[in-house]
Structures are given as C-alpha cells and as structure tokens.
Amino acid sequence: MSRAVAIVGSGPSGCYLAQALLKAAPDLRVDLIDRLPVPYGLVRYGVAADHQGTKGVIRQFERVFERQGAGFVGNVTIGEDVSLDALREAYDAVVLAAGLSADRTLGIAGEDLQGVHRAGQLTRALYEHPDAAPLPELGSRVVIMGNGNVAIDILRLLAKTPEELAGSDLGAAPSDWLTRSGIEEIEIVGRSPASAAKFDPVMIKELVKLEGINIRVLGADRSDDPEAAKKLAALEAINGHGCGARRITFRFGLTPIELSGPDDHLKEARFLDGQGNTVILPCSAFITAIGFGAEVGLPRDLLIGEAVDREAGVLAPGLYATGWFRRGPQGTIPDNRADAQRLASHILADFEGAAALPEKPGRQAFPDWAGAVGYHGWKRIDVAEISNAPENRCRAKIASRDAMLALALQKEEVSQ
Amino acid sequence: MNIMLLYGTETGNAEMLAEDIMSELEGDHEVECRNLSDFSPDEFDAGRLHMIICSSYGDGELPASAQPFAEALKTAAPDLKGIHFGIFGLGDREYEETFGFGSGTLAELLIAHGAVQVGERITHDASGSDMAEDVAFPWASQIVTLAEEKIGEVA
Numbered sequence: 267m268s269r270a271v272a273i274v275g276s277g278p279s280g281c282y283l284a285q286a287l288l289k290a291a292p293d294l295r296v297d298l299i300d301r302l303p304v305p306y307g308l309v310r311y312g313v314a315a316d317h318q319g320t321k322g323v324i325r326q327f328e329r330v331f332e333r334q335g336a337g338f339v340g341n342v343t344i345g346e347d348v349s350l351d352a353l354r355e356a357y358d359a360v361v362l363a364a365g366l367s368a369d370r371t372l373g374i375a376g377e378d379l380q381g382v383h384r385a386g387q388l389t390r391a392l393y394e395h396p397d398a399a400p401l402p403e404l405g406s407r408v409v410i411m412g413n414g415n416v417a418i419d420i421l422r423l424l425a426k427t428p429e430e431l432a433g434s435d436l437g438a439a440p441s442d443w444l445t446r447s448g449i450e451e452i453e454i455v456g457r458s459p460a461s462a463a464k465f466d467p468v469m470i471k472e473l474v475k476l477e478g479i480n481i482r483v484l485g486a487d488r489s490d491d492p493e494a495a496k497k498l499a500a501l502e503a504i505n506g507h508g509c510g511a512r513r514i515t516f517r518f519g520l521t522p523i524e525l526s527g528p529d530d531h532l533k534e535a536r537f538l539d540g541q542g543n544t545v546i547l548p549c550s551a552f553i554t555a556i557g558f559g560a561e562v563g564l565p566r567d568l569l570i571g572e573a574v575d576r577e578a579g580v581l582a583p584g585l586y587a588t589g590w591f592r593r594g595p596q597g598t599i600p601d602n603r604a605d606a607q608r609l610a611s612h613i614l615a616d617f618e619g620a621a622a623l624p625e626k627p628g629r630q631a632f633p634d635w636a637g638a639v640g641y642h643g644w645k646r647i648d649v650a651e652i653s654n655a656p657e658n659r660c661r662a663k664i665a666s667r668d669a670m671l672a673l674a675l676q677k678e679e680v681s682q
Numbered sequence: 683m684n685i686m687l688l689y690g691t692e693t694g695n696a697e698m699l700a701e702d703i704m705s706e707l708e709g710d711h712e713v714e715c716r717n718l719s720d721f722s723p724d725e726f727d728a729g730r731l732h733m734i735i736c737s738s739y740g741d742g743e744l745p746a747s748a749q750p751f752a753e754a755l756k757t758a759a760p761d762l763k764g765i766h767f768g769i770f771g772l773g774d775r776e777y778e779e780t781f782g783f784g785s786g787t788l789a790e791l792l793i794a795h796g797a798v799q800v801g802e803r804i805t806h807d808a809s810g811s812d813m814a815e816d817v818a819f820p821w822a823s824q825i826v827t828l829a830e831e832k833i834g835e836v837a
Contacts, residue, residue: 319808
C-alpha cells in the first residue's frame with residue numbers, strides 16, 4: 267500500500283519530514299508543494315547569505331528529490347491555486363510546514379513612519395526573494411530592535427566590509443546597496459536584559475572577525491545561569507573590539523515606547539529603561555527584528571487553535587503541522603529536524619492504524635499541476651544561478667518570479 | 683575488515699556522509715552503520731575498526747546525537763584498551779575558533795579511556811569548496827589500510 271502525502275512548504279521542516287518519511291517507508295508518494303518556483307524556503311531566503319556552511323543541508327534535501335523520489339510542486343499556492351480542502355481530499359495526509367514569515371510588529375506609535383523597516387522584509391530584499399520590496403535607504407544611523415539571531419544577522423551584514431562578503435551568495439544589487447549604505451552607527455537594542463537575550467553566543471563571537479567596526483556593549487547584567495553566562499561572556503569578549511569607523515552599540519533592557527519624526531520621517535526612537543527613565547536614540551532607520559507570525563493564506567491560528575493534539579502536530583484527522591508553523595517562531599534548523607522526525611513516526615503509525623482505508627490519488631487529482639515547476643525545472647534555475655556566479659560569490663540568484671518561471675518551464679516534462 | 687561506522691549529527695549532514703562512506707566501503711568490507719545515539723560504550727569490539735563521523739555544533743559543542751554517548755562514556759568509564767577507531771570531523775571555518783571541536787572532543791575522550799586512534803583526524807570545512815565525500819573517501823580507505831595492519835585480521 268502506498269499512501270500519498272502532501273507537504274505544504276519545501277523549507278527545512280518540509281524537507282526533513284519528507285526525508286524521514288521516505289527513509290522509513292520508501293514507497294510513500296510524497297509531494298512538497300511551495301508557493302515559490304524554487305525549493306528550500308528559509309535555507310534559501312532566511313539563512314544569511316554569508317552563512318553558506320549552514321546552507322549545506324541543501325545537499326541532503328537534494329537527495330530527498332533525486333534519490334528518495336519526493337516530488338516538487340513549485341509555484342502553487344494553497345488557498346489560491348488549490349484549496350486546503352481539495353488537497354486533503356486528494357492526499358492521505360497533508361502536512362503544513364509553511365513556516366512563519368510575516369514580521370511581528372511592536373504595536374507602538376510611529377511604526378508606519380518612513381524609515382521604519384521590518385527584519386523579514388529587509389532580509390527578503392537582501393536575499394532577493396521574488397516577492398520582496400526594493401531595498402530602502404537606511405541613512406547613517408540605524409537602530410535594530412531585537413536580540414534574536416535574525417537581528418544579529420542584519421547587524422553583521424550591515425557592518426561587513428565588501429571584502430568580508432566574499433564567498434557568500436549576496437546578489438549584485440544588495441551588495442552594491444551595502445557598499446553605498448553610508449551607515450556610520452548601528453545600535454542594537456534588546457527589550458530583555460543581556461542574560462535573557464535570544465541570540466546564540468556563537469553569533470556574537472563571530473563579530474570579532476569584522477574589521478570595519480568598533481563595538482561597545484552597554485548595560486549587560488550578570489547571571490549564574492550557565493546558558494546566560496555563555497551569552498554574557500560572548501558579549502564581554504566583543505566589548506571594545508575593533509577600531510574600524512562604524513560604531514556598533516549593544517543596549518539592553520529598553521522597552522520601545524514611541525517612534526517619531528517630522529513629516530512622516532523617522533528621527534528618533536524613544537525607550538524606557540528598567541528604572542523608568544526615558545532613553546532617546548536619534549536614528550535614520552529603525553529595523554524591528556522581534557519575531558515572526560503566520561502569513562495570510564493558511565488560517566494558522568484557527569487550525570492550531572482547534573488542533574486535536576498540537577504537541578504531536580495533529581491538527582485534524584489526516585492534517586498535520588510541523589516546524590515553526592506548529593511550534594511558533596522558536597528553534598533552529600536542527601530543532602525542526604527533530605520535530606519533523608517525530609511527526610514522521612506519528613504519521614506512519616496513523617497510516618498503519620488506518621490500513622483498511624483505500625489509497626487516495628495524490629497528485630493525479632491535480633492535472634493542472636502540469637504547469638507547476640517540478641524538480642527538474644528548479645535544477646535549471648539552480649544550474650544557471652551557480653554558473654552565473656561572479657567572482658567572490660558562490661551563486662547569482664535569479665530574483666524575479668517571471669525569470670525563474672521562464673527558465674524552469676522551458677522544457678518542463680511532467681514528472682509523475 | 684569488519685567496520686562499525688558511527689555518526690554524531692545535529693543537522694543530518696554527518697549521517698549522510700556516513701551513509702555515503704558505507705556505500706563506498708561495503709563492497710569490500712563488512713560494514714554496519716549506526717547513530718552514536720544508538721551505540722553504547724560496552725559495544726566496542728577489539729576485532730572491529732570503529733569509524734566515526736562527527737560534526738560540531740553551536741560554539742564547538744558535540745552534536746546532539748553524540749552527547750548521550752559522550753555522557754555514557756564519562757559515566758561508565760570503560761577500559762577501551764585494544765579498541766581502534768578513526769575519526770572524521772565536519773566543521774565550518776566561518777567559526778574558525780572552534781573549528782572541528784566536536785570530533786576533537788570525542789577523539790580525546792576515547793583516547794583518555796585507552797582507545798587507539800588510527801590515522802589522522804581530518805575535518806571537512808562546510809564553507810570550503812570541497813565536497814565532504816571527496817575528502818572523506820580517501821581518508822576512509824587510508825584508515826582501513828592502517829587498521830588492517832593494526833587489527834591484524836581481515837574479516
């Protein structure tokens with residue numbers, strides 16, 4: 267018996283799930299459906315352009331398609347091209363692994379001013395996501411609000427010299443944008459004390475390699491907790507580092523209360539410290555990096571709220587969720603691997619328990635998908651991107667959806 | 683030769699490499715491949731070559747699947763005299779300071795309990811241009827040759 271599984275989202279959670287399912291049950295028919303014409307989601311558009319080692323998991327995911335027989339169905343949006351109900355009708359199991367890509371907002375006055383930007387929007391533009399808005403002018407004084415790894419990624423990329431981006435896959439336009447940025451000062455502000463910051467210590471330590479900056483750390487607290495102590499030690503190690511022109515300042519324990527400026531243009535950010543004092547940081551750009559929520563399209567809140575067993579990832583009979591979509595925006599790629607492996611066992615056990623039910627048709631129920639982008643179509647994009655990489659870059663991403671589709675659908679053969 | 687191929691992994695890259703090495707070796711040798719999380723220190727066998735693939739994670743820490751094994755080794759403190767192992771690391775030179783620490787930690791731990799390391803410990807760089815298997819296959823065949831002399835019996 268060969269059950270059909272549709273995984274919505276081909277990022278790390280979806281790929282790890284397909285890997286685990288097909289390892290245990292090689293006969294399953296597994297399709298990874300993505301709204302983009304290209305796979306790998308966060309690994310392509312969220313992992314920083316200068317963290318190519320982290321992107322090495324793509325080699326595993328390639329095998330999911332090339333050796334384990336999973337299908338890629340790109341450029342198909344659930345809720346637009348196909349309804350979730352239709353998908354559930356056609357597949358024995360549907361798994362939502364769409365991640366969380368919408369930026370959370372602070373909910374304070376002034377967030378709609380010119381000069382206020384959101385981390386997800388900004389990184390999508392930097393990493394040339396086809397739906398990204400153009401890169402904004404940041405001006406000379408940037409404040410980054412947030413202390414997670416995404417905030418540190420943005421800090422590091424804004425702080426790097428052009429030479430320090432060698433070997434990355436940062437595109438020509440974003441690279442040029444960074445070179446011309448004119449940033450003199452970056453302040454990175456955490457609402458929590460330093461001991462409770464969310465970044466990984468290694469992300470902080472990495473900053474000492476940067477040559478164009480000088481770093482100061484203000485107001486770090488103390489803690490005996492071993493995990494907190496590692497973070498504090500990393501901050502202490504970078505405090506005072508460097509004599510480059512760009513000043514980097516870490517600040518902690520500041521609650522943002524208002525963004526303001528004349529004529530709808532940001533001029534300053536106002537915070538309260540732990541003692542109730544107002545702290546004002548003048549800035550030309552304010553970037554919020556405070557976590558992610560669900561995109562419109564899939565009714566995540568409703569589905570998660572009514573889940574049969576949220577912890578196990580069972581939303582309803584035959585409908586599952588994994589990764590950030592299930593848990594919320596916490597945890598790294600390996601956490602999502604573990605999550606996906608647990609869910610794979612659960613799904614296989616459910617199949618076993620329902621062995622009497624007839625098989626469902628899977629992708630054969632969707633003849634329209636002949637026009638979707640398959641894995642071979644993606645490989646044409648991949649090959650073109652790698653062969654067009656300029657010197658000092660490992661890839662030249664194709665940024666427009668039309669250009670991707672033109673290449674991918676050139677001679678697409680429908681693979682079943 | 684009888685080979686126990688063990689991997690310590692966090693993202694699955696070391697697991698994939700171990701599977702590749704197994705395919706490479708199993709035509710000529712008897713190979714069993716296992717996650718370190720499913721291997722107990724009392725399963726070491728003096729008649730076998732233990733080939734270990736281990737990544738580093740975070741700030742040079744052991745990957746998740748190697749941690750219970752390392753803990754068990756520290757707690758049980760077995761005498762590993764006569765046990766032969768070779769070890770290959772996966773690392774990322776973006777994090778130069780702790781490059782290859784995971785495999786290094788594991789090697790030191792095994793040696794401290796009396797095991798003998800065969801050949802050199804090499805660490806593949808995920809930020810480099812070489813594929814892991816292109817570095818690991820020649821390493822593996824060299825380790826096997828060295829171990830055949832040392833273990834002195836070809837299965």
